[in-house]
Amino acid sequence: MAAKTRRAMIEQRVLAEGEIDFATLAEEFKVSEMTIRRDVEALEASGLVRRVVGGAILSSGKAAEPSFETRAAEAAEGKMHIAEAAVELLRPRETVILDSGSSVLAVAKAIKGRGLGLTVVTPSILVAVELADEPDTVVLLAGGRVRPGELSLIGSETEEIFTRYNCDTYVMGIAGVDPARGVSEYHREEGSVKRAAVKAADRVIVVADETKLGRVQLVSVSPLSSVTAIVTDGPADHPTLVGARSLGVEVVCVPGPHSSALEQGATA
Template identity: 55%
Template sequence: MAVKMRRAIVEERVLQLGEVKYADLARELEVSEMTIRRDIERLEERGVARRVTGGAIAVTRKVDEPSFQTRLTDAMTGKSHIADAVVEMLLPGETVILDSGSTVLAVARALRGRDLGLTVITPSILAAVELSEEPGTTVIVTGGELRTGELSLVGPDAAETFAKYNADTYVAGVAGVDPERGLSDYHRGESAVKKAAMSGSDRVIVAVDSSKLGRSTLVNIAPASSADVIICDAADDDPIVLDLRRQGIDVICIENSDAVPDQGTDVRQAPEASTVG
């Protein structure tokens, strides 16, 4: 196939689908992934596409947020490993904000049976239900308007909840983590709640699967450096991971293993009691 024709097909796929994988295009067009990478680089130079881990997303086409059920089933094994790593970073007695979203829901599930005695504040109805009968765990649900499909609470009432409490850790889920454009999300209401939760916490742990790395979605939340720790299932030498680390961000790569982060770098002591006012 002529180069010009192949690149036209690659561009068409990007614009039609909104997001493509190098491996899928290489298989379809019977060329190497490196060839597809070079084609995508040309599209990026023209402002048509933006490279992300393992593929590219369209810049000139609005990419809609995948449904919650789709996100819940995508990369579920990786999300469970990420969740276990997040839980290992939490200290007994902490006040923890658990975000909405499928990855943080996996964190809520991973907390069950850990006997950490946490106070959990969350805008996620699903996360609250997961921990509602967990012994020793206090669950506080924010106010706000219920977002259909996500079963998360958004709006001013949800955001204002975080001004009432002093949280030790915010476990955040976002749609995009880009070294230059920072943390982002699809939904304006969700993003406002995330900003408020971030400002009300001493430590921010961002939990994302590798598909979110290098991605920039509709609403900017904060610079990438606002995260104290990013836990993901990308390769340790992923270019986006290396870029984030050059900014001084602690990025822990789980790579779908049973490994958990070393807590030796966390010098804070476990609180004697909840810091909830």
């Protein structure tokens, strides 16, 4: 495994669990503890973690956003399953807002070759490039300021774009989903763009892997009651999904790392 990939996975682990220890990671990755120490030193230099005896702890709490590269590498196969299920909810000839982020980029890839004939409005340069040559598809790229690393567009110009269109569906990627606190995001301006997109669409489909369930991040985007459907690889009985159903949200569960045979493909 390349060092860059391993470090991305370690970053995701510490963000999910809050702490890591060198010995466990060395055993899991089949490398020496010294190699893990060097990986963690790199993460410490970025300000993400603080080293302690035998390991490291998260230094910046829930406000720390993993890099796009980390999110794209983590559970890539699971995200494709989520994406394929989300595309099944789209209708031919719809006008669809495709969000920025790694999960929705997977949705864009799953759209290719389906012949849906969509009109796509997106604040993501990566999504726009992915679908630029898709036959019978119109891609409208929102204006605004480019956010480095994410290659998303943010700011008042981006938000204003969504007031111009009446869209059928918004496919949203999100950092946290909670029944009481709704959907939330790390970045203030990303959150503002998402709020504008919610207002522009008749229905909202959230794509979220299991790690996002039960999380509350810095910026509130919308209450869970404003979401039409959640597509996830989390277990069907996860408290967040139970709470979502009670609010009238459709839940689509695809096979995930902790899915049982009964949960695979479950919908409600």
